[in-house]
Amino acid sequence: MRATCQVRVLGGFAVAVDGRPVPGDVWRNRRAADVVKLLAVAPDHRLHREQVMDRLWPDLPADAAGANLRKAVFYARRALGRADAVRCEGRLLTLWPGGDLDVDLDRFQRAADAALASGDAERCALAAAGYRGGLLVDDRYECWVAEPHEKVEGRYAALLRAAGDWERLLDLDETDEQAHRAVMRRHLAAGRRGEALRQFDRLRRTLRERIGVGPDAETVELYESALSLDAAEPPSPAQRAAVALANGLVAFGRRHLAEAERLARQARVLALDADLGHELGEASTLLALVAHARGTWHRLFREEFADAVRHPSRPVVYDAHLCLQEFYLYGPEGHDGAESFGRDLLDIASRAGSAAGRALAYLLLGEFALLSGRLDDAVTTLGESLGEAERAGCGSARSLALERRAEAEARRGDPAAARADLDEALPLARSSRIPSHLVIRVHGVRVLAAGTLGGALGAIREAERWLTEAPHVCDPCSMGFRIAAATACANAGSPSRARPHLAEAERISGLWQGGPWTAALWEVRAEVRRAQGQRTRATALFLEAAERFAAMRRPLEERRCRAAAASLSDR
Structure with missing residues (x-):
């Protein structure tokens, strides 16, 4: 009787030989398991030796990688209990060539192909039910898993689409606009107008946060038709603002800048009148994007700022200016010109006698000092911002000033002072009108100010718990936390724990180029490579980061990266 080997790669990794599970502790040599995984997902379950070496040991010379491969194959054969479990014939490696090999991925792909070819929705639903989870979920951040994972997930998505299983498709990809529209239409057909409106709001926020765009014209038209249906109540200000923002993003995507600006201002007025902090932030961001595209950002902000400080306003107005200001400092242009611009704003606010305006101006000046590496100046100036924000009763500005001052204190070697500021900032952020922007920023600096790696990992766990419970988190504002978390995990010798945070940071960075x-x-990638023992690759990445920080006029970060590269070269 031919020996059988069953390999599971969907939802996790497991192997059984002749019906008996291979215990997990048998895979003490991790690369032995990796060889089996690679061959299990490869076409015909075979690969050239050079392909395996390149995927598992990309940084090693061929001789060293070859020695590692021979060792891994030896331990793989031992784990599977057969000398021919992995056959090396010429330059080719083959998994289980002398027996019957059953891989769950093969069964799923055959069923999926047959169902999709039939075009039958029920067959597609049945085939989709055979998908037991993502490919090699414990290895999802390994580079060699990315391509096969993308292929199998794409096939699963095609099955769900053909079956009309829109909810599960959204569980897989929450940015799928066709699925959102189908769910909206289903709600409307059942008379659930409110559910359809909420589905649109979920889509709008998801697209904005995750890929930096708005719904397309077809979806906006469907939403507007839902709003126009007979209802007990007319559309709320939030719903009207949502329509304006969605149409504004459509206009911006088509480069109709005048129309995008008109709609952004319309949404901004609705948000101001109804005290809608989140919508106000979105409207301000859209205004900033339009102004940046036109090259008129400074004029726009100066006009908006001057109008706010010359007329009595509620604190929510200043929340909008905080969003505009952060876009300026951390956007593609960097912080060039921030100091003279900040002093101009300070003069406007002082002549108007506006404490809230002075708080924002000092905040801009303090952040400029921090980004420029002048830490003592940053602490002093951010203290001025904090004092003015307290006088103005502006909680969001207080939270942001405390958080930025805490980062300056942590970077100049005073973590105790930083933690005291953060303890004060966190409740202010939680109770503000824009917690989705402010809370995650505080968590990011708490990682920096922890003082020890153990403390940093504890701060990361606390932030991760908050992220799972938060209904909405601003992606750009979460970058500081993602960078700090990935760095701390890598420094703690856990590159696998760093990778999810690095992956999120890379996704968000793709929305905000430059x-x-x-x-x-680049610095975080270097830290991960260093944690993996890949010194040559880490050195090159640290130097790349240093060059980019130098171009952005960030001297502290540049020196830190050059020092890290030098320390690796000296060993």
Whole structure:
């Protein structure tokens, strides 16, 4: 009787030989398991030796990688209990060539192909039910898993689409606009107008946060038709603002800048009148994007700022200016010109006698000092911002000033002072009108100010718990936390724990091209490579980060990266 080997790669990794599970502790040599995984997902379950070496040991010379491969194959054969479990014939490696091999991925792919070819929705639903989870979920951040994972997930998505299983498709990809529209239409057909409106709001926020766009015209038209249906109540200000923002993003995507600006201002007025902090932030961001595209950002902000400080306003107005200001500092242009611009704003606010205006101006000046590496100046100036924000009763500005001052204190070696500021900032952020922007920023600096790696990992766990419970988190504002968390995990010798945070940071950075976060990503990649023992690759990445920080005029970060590269070269 031919020996059988069953390999599971969907939802996790497991092997059984002749019906008996291979215990997990048999895979003490991790690369032995990796060889089996690679061959299990490869076409015909075979690969050239060079392909395996390149995927598992990309940084090693061929001789060293070859020695590692021979060792891994030896331990794989031992784990599977057969000398021919992995056959090396010429330059080719083959998994279980002398017996019957059953891989769950093969069964799923055959069923999926047959169902999709039939075009039958029920067959597609049945085939989709055979998908037991993502490919090699414990290895999802390994580079060699990305391509096969993308292929199998794409096939699963095609099955769900053909079956009309829109909810599960949204569980897989929450940005799928066709699925959102189908769910909206289903709600409307059942008379659930409110559910359809909420589905649109979920889509709008998801698209904005995750890929930096708005719904397309077809979806906006469906939403407007839902709003126009007979209802007990007319559309709320939030719903009207949502329509304006969605249409504004459509206009911006088509480069109809005048229309995008008109709609952004319309949404901004609705948000101000109804005290809608989140919608106000979105409207301000859209205004900033339009102004940046036109090259008129400074004029726009100066006019908005001057109008706010010359007329009595509620604190929510200043929340909008905080969003505009952060876009300026951390956007693609960096912080060039921030100091003279900040002093201009301070003069406007002082002549108007506006404490809230002075708080924002000092905040801009303090952040400029921090980004420029003048830490003592940053602490002093951010203290001025804090005092003015307290006088103005502006909680959001107080939270942001405390958080930025805490980062300056942590970076100049005073973590105790930083933690005291953060303890004061966190409740202010939680109770503000824009907690989705402010709370995660505080968590990011708490990682920096922890003082020990154990403390940093504890701060990361606390932030991760909050992220799972938060209904909405601003992606750009979460970059500081993602960068700090990935760095701390890598420094603690856990690159696998760093990778999810690095992956999130890379996704968000793709929405916000250029700026200091791009440089920070190169530094984090270097830290992960260093944690993996890949010194040559880490050195090159640290130097790349240093060059990018230098271009952004970030001297502290540049020196830190050059020092890290030098320390690796000296060993």
